[in-house]
Amino acid sequence: MTAHRLNRCRAALDRRQPDLRVLMDGVHKPHNLSAILRTCDAVGVFQAHAVVPRGNLAIHRHCAAGAGQWVETVLHDEVTAAVRSLQSEGVRVYAAHWSPRAVDFRDVDYTAPTAVLMGAELWGVSDAGAAAADGHISVPMAGLVESLNVSVAAAVILFEAQRQRQAAGFYDQVRLDPERYRRTLFEWLHP
Amino acid sequence: MTAHRLNRCRAALDRRQPDLRVLMDGVHKPHNLSAILRTCDAVGVFQAHAVVPRGNLAIHRHCAAGAGQWVETVLHDEVTAAVRSLQSEGVRVYAAHWSPRAVDFRDVDYTAPTAVLMGAELWGVSDAGAAAADGHISVPMAGLVESLNVSVAAAVILFEAQRQRQAAGFYDQVRLDPERYRRTLFEWLHP
Ligand SMILES: C[S@@+](CC[C@H](N)C(=O)[O-])C[C@H]1O[C@@H](n2cnc3c(N)ncnc32)[C@H](O)[C@@H]1O
Numbered sequence: 001m002t003a004h005r006l007n008r009c010r011a012a013l014d015r016r017q018p019d020l021r022v023l024m025d026g027v028h029k030p031h032n033l034s035a036i037l038r039t040c041d042a043v044g045v046f047q048a049h050a051v052v053p054r055g056n057l058a059i060h061r062h063c064a065a066g067a068g069q070w071v072e073t074v075l076h077d078e079v080t081a082a083v084r085s086l087q088s089e090g091v092r093v094y095a096a097h098w099s100p101r102a103v104d105f106r107d108v109d110y111t112a113p114t115a116v117l118m119g120a121e122l123w124g125v126s127d128a129g130a131a132a133a134d135g136h137i138s139v140p141m142a143g144l145v146e147s148l149n150v151s152v153a154a155a156v157i158l159f160e161a162q163r164q165r166q167a168a169g170f171y172d173q174v175r176l177d178p179e180r181y182r183r184t185l186f187e188w189l190h191p
Numbered sequence: 192m193t194a195h196r197l198n199r200c201r202a203a204l205d206r207r208q209p210d211l212r213v214l215m216d217g218v219h220k221p222h223n224l225s226a227i228l229r230t231c232d233a234v235g236v237f238q239a240h241a242v243v244p245r246g247n248l249a250i251h252r253h254c255a256a257g258a259g260q261w262v263e264t265v266l267h268d269e270v271t272a273a274v275r276s277l278q279s280e281g282v283r284v285y286a287a288h289w290s291p292r293a294v295d296f297r298d299v300d301y302t303a304p305t306a307v308l309m310g311a312e313l314w315g316v317s318d319a320g321a322a323a324a325d326g327h328i329s330v331p332m333a334g335l336v337e338s339l340n341v342s343v344a345a346a347v348i349l350f351e352a353q354r355q356r357q358a359a360g361f362y363d364q365v366r367l368d369p370e371r372y373r374r375t376l377f378e379w380l381h382p
């Protein structure tokens with residue numbers, strides 16, 4: 001273990017945002033999963049959640065071994081229970097989902113404990129996910145295509161959260177509790 | 192041709208931004224090309240440029256037939272000439288590229304005529320592309336992974352441009368010249 005590695009791990013943990021989460025509702029293409037986990041790492045998401053379609057566990061394990069090794073990934077069988085469990089921790093869940101109730105993604109306060117729910121590549125956010133969420137958000141589209149790639153939509157929303165949290169000084173103070181900080185540092189240094 | 196289709200095409204053309212461009216420097220994975228072209232369409236990029244690695248023309252043609260059918264795509268053999276030709280039109284070219292000269296991507300004025308130069312999946316922006324660009328920009332990374340997926344980085348930058356241009360009222364006025372507007376509307380309605 002070099003001092004350089006220790007310093008890099010510490011610098012990342014110093015900026016982790018335990019109250020900014022992502023919940024993937026059936027996202028299953030490996031390149032999208034990896035791209036989303038890379039973005040999570042970059043904006044300081046500590047924990048990502050995924051509702052895993054039957055039989056896709058292997059893909060999730062594979063991606064988690066890449067960029068995802070720096071982002072704790074919690075797997076769920078079913079979306080309603082996943083949303084409820086986040087809500088029970090005081091996290092507001094926003095579904096990235098075009099619907100009559102959707103508000104512009106920039107109008108949400110991401111400094112509050114927030115999870116962003118992303119839908120699957122083809123069928124989008126499930127009805128159960130949309131119903132359980134606290135609100136819906138959309139990224140404006142000025143063209144003819146109906147939706148963005150899911151990893152692109154996740155990044156645009158998460159970097160808006162990053163912008164708001166940076167302005168609020170959230171990256172200048174340690175936000176992980178000391179026990180989780182120590183445990184994660186140990187795991188990262190002794191994989 | 193239905194009135195609905197005509198209205199949708201007009202609404203998109205009304206918001207096209209002829210002076211916001213993307214230049215892809217060797218980007219070659221089909222899912223990244225498609226994701227970038229979808230984002231271009233969504234933020235109103237009228238024309239995208241690509242320096243095409245030898246033999247990848249077929250991939251570009253394929254993607255251009257998807258989301259790219261709404262975004263004019265200009266192919267180039269070589270990056271320096273591509274950058275120079277944009278600059279000769281008065282466009283400032285910013286390479287999305289970590290380097291000592293890179294500034295935060297949010298510190299650029301995207302209401303000026305701008306092109307964003309994106310690097311290839313593995314090797315990034317070429318030396319020639321980095322040298323020819325007017326400036327370098329980077330998206331901040333708070334974690335351990337060294338780079339974002341290229342379509343993710345492009346989207347984060349382009350939606351910052353969209354934000355600035357929306358605040359400046361650029362989507363509330365027609366910005367294409369009448370001749371290009373008419374020609375493109377004709378092509379979209381009679382593919
Ligand atoms: C490719 S889209 C799914 C498209 C699907 N046909 C639908 O109508 O929902 C995959 C996911 O990306 C996210 N997404 C894509 N474009 C978005 C936008 N403009 N605003 C918010 N979320 C978006 C949503 O979470 C969506 O479920």
Ligand SMILES: C[S@@+](CC[C@H](N)C(=O)[O-])C[C@H]1O[C@@H](n2cnc3c(N)ncnc32)[C@H](O)[C@@H]1O
Pocket residue numbers: 286287288289308309310311312313314315316328329330331332337338339340341342344345
């Ligand atoms: C996967 S990256 C290339 C990584 C390559 N190993 C390098 O060091 O340049 C592909 C492209 O995405 C863009 N990119 C990725 N992360 C970025 C960031 N944080 N800031 C700016 N551009 C980024 C750049 O254009 C880069 O060339």
